[in-house]
Amino acid sequence: MAYHRFDAVIVGAGGAGLMAAIQLAGKANIAVVSKLYPPRSHTGAAQGGISAALGNTEEDHWQWHMFDTVKGGDYLVDQDAAAVLSREAIDAVLELEHMGLPFNRTPEGRIDQRRFGGHTRNYGEGPVRRACFAADRTGHMIIQTLYQQGIKHNVNFFDEHHMLDILFTEDGQCCGVVTLEIKTGEIHTIHAKAVLIASGGFGRVFKITSNAMAGTGDGVALPYRRGVPLMDMEFYQFHPTGIYKLGILLSEAARGEGGILRNGNGEAFAERYAPTLKDLAPRDMVSRFIYQEVKEGRGVEGKDYVHLDLTHLSPEVIDAKLPDITDFARTYLGVEPKTELVPIQPTAHYAMGGLPTDVEGRVIRDPQSTVIPGFYSAGEAACVSVHGANRLGTNSLVDLVVFGRRAGRHMLQFISEATLPPLPRDPEFTARGELANLLERTNGENVADIRREMQAVMMDKVSVVRESQGLREARESISQLRQAYRHVAIDDHGTQFNTDLLEAHELGCMLDCAEAIVEGALAREESRGAHYRDDFQKRDDANWLAHTLIYKSSGGLRMEKKPVTITEFEPKERKY
Amino acid sequence: MEVTLRIKRYNPDSDVKPHFEEYAVNVEPTDRVLDALNEIKWHHDGTLTYRRSCAHGVCGSDAMRINGRNRLACKILMRELGKKITLEPLIGFKVIKDLVVDMDQFFASYKSVKPYLIAEDAPSAGERLQSPEDRERYDDTTKCILCAACTTACPITWTSEEFVGPAAIVNAHRFIFDSRDQGTADRLRILNTRSGVWRCRTIFNCTDACPRGIEVTRAIEQVKRALLYEQI
Numbered sequence: 030m031a032y033h034r035f036d037a038v039i040v041g042a043g044g045a046g047l048m049a050a051i052q053l054a055g056k057a058n059i060a061v062v063s064k065l066y067p068p069r070s071h072t073g074a075a076q077g078g079i080s081a082a083l084g085n086t087e088e089d090h091w092q093w094h095m096f097d098t099v100k101g102g103d104y105l106v107d108q109d110a111a112a113v114l115s116r117e118a119i120d121a122v123l124e125l126e127h128m129g130l131p132f133n134r135t136p137e138g139r140i141d142q143r144r145f146g147g148h149t150r151n152y153g154e155g156p157v158r159r160a161c162f163a164a165d166r167t168g169h170m171i172i173q174t175l176y177q178q179g180i181k182h183n184v185n186f187f188d189e190h191h192m193l194d195i196l197f198t199e200d201g202q203c204c205g206v207v208t209l210e211i212k213t214g215e216i217h218t219i220h221a222k223a224v225l226i227a228s229g230g231f232g233r234v235f236k237i238t239s240n241a242m243a244g245t246g247d248g249v250a251l252p253y254r255r256g257v258p259l260m261d262m263e264f265y266q267f268h269p270t271g272i273y274k275l276g277i278l279l280s281e282a283a284r285g286e287g288g289i290l291r292n293g294n295g296e297a298f299a300e301r302y303a304p305t306l307k308d309l310a311p312r313d314m315v316s317r318f319i320y321q322e323v324k325e326g327r328g329v330e331g332k333d334y335v336h337l338d339l340t341h342l343s344p345e346v347i348d349a350k351l352p353d354i355t356d357f358a359r360t361y362l363g364v365e366p367k368t369e370l371v372p373i374q375p376t377a378h379y380a381m382g383g384l385p386t387d388v389e390g391r392v393i394r395d396p397q398s399t400v401i402p403g404f405y406s407a408g409e410a411a412c413v414s415v416h417g418a419n420r421l422g423t424n425s426l427v428d429l430v431v432f433g434r435r436a437g438r439h440m441l442q443f444i445s446e447a448t449l450p451p452l453p454r455d456p457e458f459t460a461r462g463e464l465a466n467l468l469e470r471t472n473g474e475n476v477a478d479i480r481r482e483m484q485a486v487m488m489d490k491v492s493v494v495r496e497s498q499g500l501r502e503a504r505e506s507i508s509q510l511r512q513a514y515r516h517v518a519i520d521d522h523g524t525q526f527n528t529d530l531l532e533a534h535e536l537g538c539m540l541d542c543a544e545a546i547v548e549g550a551l552a553r554e555e556s557r558g559a560h561y562r563d564d565f566q567k568r569d570d571a572n573w574l575a576h577t578l579i580y581k582s583s584g585g586l587r588m589e590k591k592p593v594t595i596t597e598f599e600p601k602e603r604k605y
Numbered sequence: 606m607e608v609t610l611r612i613k614r615y616n617p618d619s620d621v622k623p624h625f626e627e628y629a630v631n632v633e634p635t636d637r638v639l640d641a642l643n644e645i646k647w648h649h650d651g652t653l654t655y656r657r658s659c660a661h662g663v664c665g666s667d668a669m670r671i672n673g674r675n676r677l678a679c680k681i682l683m684r685e686l687g688k689k690i691t692l693e694p695l696i697g698f699k700v701i702k703d704l705v706v707d708m709d710q711f712f713a714s715y716k717s718v719k720p721y722l723i724a725e726d727a728p729s730a731g732e733r734l735q736s737p738e739d740r741e742r743y744d745d746t747t748k749c750i751l752c753a754a755c756t757t758a759c760p761i762t763w764t765s766e767e768f769v770g771p772a773a774i775v776n777a778h779r780f781i782f783d784s785r786d787q788g789t790a791d792r793l794r795i796l797n798t799r800s801g802v803w804r805c806r807t808i809f810n811c812t813d814a815c816p817r818g819i820e821v822t823r824a825i826e827q828v829k830r831a832l833l834y835e836q837i
Contacts, residue, residue: 066708068751069664126732129722129785131740131747138734163747164676169663170747177721212701241658277661356818357661360680361635385667523618526702529651 030216030457035060035185036444037223038206040192040248042067043427044168045408046227047184047437056184057444060219061179062187062208064243064531065219068176071229071241076354077282078145078160079125079426081118085139086158091115093150094159096598098424101147101311102417103558103568104170104600105576105593110413113388113594114424114431121309122161130174132163133350143350144285147311147421147605156309159422165353166279171426182522191531193460195224195251196453200429201394204450207460207520211531214524216464218456219292222444223403225436226252226384226392230409231542233535235377236481236488239271239278249383250538253545256400257392258578260591261382261411262542263549266420266559267493269315271376272361279354279373281422283339284308286350288502290319291336291370292327298335302406306513306605313559313605320493329372336370357556374573375493379420381559382549383412385578385591390436396578396591403447405598407436417593418558467533473518474491476533479510483536486510487543491550496563500551507543514540545579548586552577562570570600607631607685610641612653613693615700623700625691634684638692639667640680655704662816665752668695669704675754675814695757711753714769718777718795723788739784746779746824748817755811755821767800771811771821774802778824781831793832802829 039046042063053059060294063070094115099106105475118484126132126140142158150157165171179186180480187417190208193216228248232240245590253259269290270279282289290308292298300513302318303310310318313557339347339355344367347355355366364371384406385393390409392404401476408429415428490499521529554568556562607629615623628645641659646653656666662680663667670693671681678692698706723728749772756770777796780786796802802825803806811821 065658065666066712066751067662069658069666071664072660073750074659074661074663123727123732129724129783130781131743131783132732134735134737134740136737138736140732164744166663166748169750173747173749180716181719181721212707241664242660243658275661353663360662361637361682363635475647476651521654523616523652525617526654526705528654529646544794 030218033060033217033219034449035219035221037225037440038062038157038221038550039225039227040206041070041226041228041408041410042186043070043072043229043408043431044171044175044426046225046435047179049225049227049407049437049440050184051175051178051182052434052591053183053441054179056441060185060187062192062206062219064191064211065287066188067179067186068172070172071244071457073169073172074241074278075171075426076165076278076280076550077285078143078162078167078423079122079171079430080145080148080159080423081122081161081427082115082159083119083122083140083142085135086142088150089157089159091119093152093157094148096152097148098415098421099417099598100153100603101421102419105414105417105557106600107414107594108596109594110388110415113426114415118427118432121427121434124432125171125174125430128174128178130163130170132161143282144309145422146281146284146309146315147306148423152401156306160285162282164349165282165351168426173252191534192228192251193463193534195255196456197255198450198453202450204452205456207315207412207457209464211526214527216457216460218452220418220449220452222447222449223440225390225405225407225440226408226410227408227433228410230380231539232377232545234483234487234539234546235278235492236484237271237374238377239276240377245535245539246542247535247538250541252384253541253581256309256582257394258385258580259382259545260385260578261414262545262547262579263553263560263577264381264418265315265377265546266312266379266381266557267375268312268378269319269375270337270356270373272375273372273514275361276376277357277361278376279337279357279371282314283351283354285339286346287342289338290315291338292322293329293335294327294333298322298327298592304550310573310605311419311421316493319375334372334374337373338370339366340368340370363383377492379419379425380409381412381414381416381420383410386411386413388435389439390432391439396589403443403450405436405440407432414578418560437516463534464530467517467519467530469523470518473516474513476517476519477538479517480536483507483510483540483543485544491547494561494563495550497551500547502549503523504547507540507547511540511544515563541581548579548588549577552588574600606634608641609662609689610645611689612703613775614703616652617702623830631682636683638671638678638681638683638690641683654702661671663750665750668752668754669693670695677752677754678817694796695753697757697762708753711756711770711772715751715776717769718773718792719788720776720780722780722783722786723791724785725787733785735784743779743782745819746775748819749775749779750772750817752816754814754816758814760808760810761804761806765804767797768804769801771825774825775819775821778828781828787813796828797832802832
């Protein structure tokens with residue numbers, strides 16, 4: 030065993046984790062843990078842009094951004110948090126530019142901005158250019174820029190360390206994490222005054238997903254096992270334009286630049302559903318439009334996909350502003366987007382839910398927002414909640430930089446005042462036991478089979494459209510798969526770089542996430558944002574204008590409701 | 606279609622030296638090499654070890670030698686490769702296990718060129734201005750995903766441990782030609798050495814290997830010219 034002591038440890042080196050780390054670097058003794066190398070984090074796959082009401086190309090105001098965020102989230106957004114997000118986005122984007130991020134530029138040399146789904150001028154009148162971008166690799170530029178800053182500030186990186194457990198004192202204070210050094214197989218205890226979980230999402234619980242294979246929800250599941258609740262897990266976003274069968278994302282920027290969705294008859298169907306914003310309606314709605322078209326037999330060749338049409342865009346716009354996604358279409362589909370239609374279908378993309386936090390990134394434990402001392406979370410792993418029932422495009426990157434930064438700054442203050450809490454007795458006990466179990470069993474269930482079954486069930490019964498019967502079946506299936514998982518056996522019993530072992534550990538985490546998603550989806554008997562129930566098709570503010578908190582305990586699962594913070598905008602019907 | 610994958614294996618716990626193993630698998634022509642690796646790992650031999658994450662060519666985890674050329678396993682489809690496919694780890698770095706190599710030296714070289722913006726204090730309000738033309742000058746080298754395909758395709762890297770390598774030069778280029786940056790003299794001094802750009806023999810393997818289509822050799826030449834003629 031190896032023991033390390035730091036002021037703070039950050040788990041996850043994507044946008045949120047690195048943004049927090051940069052606030053702390055040089056001022057505190059910190060460690061950043063990643064199961065990959067930091068620039069491989071999934072922030073790097075984000076494409077289209079990061080919104081901020083800079084007003085560089087047309088009039089814009091952060092209050093408009095805030096309104097769009099609240100409405101886009103179907104009024105489940107905590108409005109105090111949305112105000113922070115929209116207001117601080119401006120300064121955060123400028124800070125990224127100051128760090129060197131190579132944004133596309135206007136002829137005057139300012140940061141260029143483009144349209145994106147659900148972002149409007151003057152409280153819904155029409156689309157606005159708010160998304161700052163660097164071609165269609167904005168996330169890549171963010172992760173590179175933040176990693177560069179991490180190097181500049183001599184951040185202490187624990188590359189290729191896989192988190193196995195999170196540690197709490199007996200009175201509930203967070204005091205560190207346990208990791209597996211992948212290269213050597215050695216277990217490390219990282220003892221700290223504060224822990225930030227910024228480990229991203231868990232799209233890999235679904236069969237068709239845009240998420241990286243690393244998106245397995247480890248950082249969400251491990252605290253959940255230790256009694257920390259998960260919030261709004263039933264809200265999972267399906268992005269309308271994933272590459273058919275593969276789920277690889279084709280950015281909303283394609284539609285922001287003028288791309289149009291067409292059904293099997295060649296009809297531009299979005300305007301039938303959303304007359305004002307058409308193809309730039311929010312993602313949850315466009316995904317449901319596609320579902321409806323397919324269900325009514327207007328998919329392409331009667332199959333479960335439609336087309337993204339970019340053929341009317343000028344080749345110069347495609348080359349300058351959408352080079353990567355057109356390359357994806359060529360590589361994976363053999364389709365030339367300048368002249369051919371691109372087959373697309375909705376793909377599991379983003380978890381609105383996760384570890385509940387306040388606007389300082391502090392994880393809370395109950396509906397009264399009681400803070401867990403020393404425990405922070407930011408980015409997709411967290412639920413502030415700025416995305417409510419459905420996240421707007423570009424707001425994930427805004428969330429990362431704004432709340433990563435806030436969490437980092439608050440941690441700096443916290444660790445200057447806090448003393449190092451004691452570790453629990455034998456801190457590696459649970460992690461070591463779990464690994465030993467997986468390593469010693471030579472005969473049993475296959476990890477890949479359980480994972481494939483889970484992904485199929487979640488896709489069939491817990492995706493764009495849900496209903497009671499299917500959700501009950503999904504709950505039963507996940508429960509059986511959890512039983513099977515207890516008898517899982519792997520091939521690789523070695524110590525060094527044992528990815529067989531890691532995949533087994535990740536599957537356990539994904540099953541926890543899946544269980545919480547299904548539980549929330551069954552409980553919420555209404556339709557709101559990304560959560561659509563065929564048996565409860567209307568939003569029900571009287572009963573469900575509330576967040577869900579799911580707790581895991583030895584007695585099973587328990588749910589509580591947490592009130593939504595409403596400051597400016599009273600809930601209204603959501604039309605575009 | 607059925608294909609045979611011939612994979613160079615090395616288990617540090619038990620092997621003295623690497624050996625090849627063959628796997629016959631059924632794949633779709635549109636499957637990625639990564640899909641074939643996953644098929645083997647998930648249903649034939651769980652001990653097979655490789656890095657991967659995004660699975661669509663943007664994270665840089667799964668660079669390896671595919672039929673003798675450095676490629677990302679998630680960006681090459683089976684239909685491009687024929688019936689018998691040879692997979693080996695990248696050349697030039699120590700093999701940790703199977704297709705996984707030690708990246709320490711790669712990241713150390715990257716860090717040695719000061720790969721971050723060096724600039725005076727930012728303006729108190731607003732962004733630094735940069736014309737679209739100035740932005741375009743370093744656009745190509747911002748695409749780098751640090752996968753190491755270029756550096757480990759370079760024969761100079763295979764024989765010389767001190768050569769900083771194409772990827773580090775690409776990342777230096779990204780800042781040298783950025784009008785906002787003021788660290789040019791520093792980076793050029795670092796690269797104006799026998800372990801820097803002058804080790805490059807313009808072999809073009811790096812350009813062939815880059816999965817992001819960066820004109821790596823051209824970027825290196827631009828840095829050489831900047832040194833020779835002070836053209837920046």
